[in-house]
Amino acid sequence: MNKKVRFIDWGLVDYQEGWNQQEVIFAKSLAIKHDNRINNTQIPTPNYLIFTEHPHVYTLGKSGNPENLLLDETGLAEKHATYYKINRGGDITYHGPGQIVGYPILDLDNFFTDIHLYLRTLEEAIILTLADHGIEAARYPGYTGVWLDPENEKARKICAMGVRASRWVTMHGFAFNVNTDLDYFGNIVPCGIDDKQVTSMERELGYKLDMDKVKETLKGHIASLFEMELA
Numbered sequence: 414m415n416k417k418v419r420f421i422d423w424g425l426v427d428y429q430e431g432w433n434q435q436e437v438i439f440a441k442s443l444a445i446k447h448d449n450r451i452n453n454t455q456i457p458t459p460n461y462l463i464f465t466e467h468p469h470v471y472t473l474g475k476s477g478n479p480e481n482l483l484l485d486e487t488g489l490a491e492k493h494a495t496y497y498k499i500n501r502g503g504d505i506t507y508h509g510p511g512q513i514v515g516y517p518i519l520d521l522d523n524f525f526t527d528i529h530l531y532l533r534t535l536e537e538a539i540i541l542t543l544a545d546h547g548i549e550a551a552r553y554p555g556y557t558g559v560w561l562d563p564e565n566e567k568a569r570k571i572c573a574m575g576v577r578a579s580r581w582v583t584m585h586g587f588a589f590n591v592n593t594d595l596d597y598f599g600n601i602v603p604c605g606i607d608d609k610q611v612t613s614m615e616r617e618l619g620y621k622l623d624m625d626k627v628k629e630t631l632k633g634h635i636a637s638l639f640e641m642e643l644a
Contacts, residue, residue, distance in 0.1 A: 415520070421462070512593040592624065
């Protein structure tokens, strides 16, 4: 069981480039697991925790409805945004500058083989990070992600999640709104939910956050909750 995790911050990276890099890492882990099974070996699979930001982009998961994107090609061009149909779960979401996008590429055989628990653990790391900044957040029963005031009509989402897993190796992950331009969410039905709002740390606190400090706090909570050995 390998709990060592390599942390990488890609900075601002084009979405397609980031997706391609994820796929390469993901495929290597699957290949190691396949070879271990065939050859009866125990070569450890690597684990990665990747943080990044993307230029304006909309992504649609496998179960999503394309009609939840409210822009045509001309509208996307005017917003300087791109659009991709991708192989994660979930519906449509937005990524952009000021948002921490997390891609844990983990072999859950090294931690725990439970996708439900995996998602709840990522949510808990976000909830704890928000609490460190004086923002009370929680889960919304029946939905993934992290929410503020989920018990009433003021419910608003601050972190979306969508993952893919094969043979317990994960990719994709979460999108955490820190200093995000929320106007871009007005061009979609976020995650297919048309009666709830989206928010950010900046909107809730009234000032811009230091992205590096928020990343450091979040990284620490993820490492602690998963009992990782970060390198």
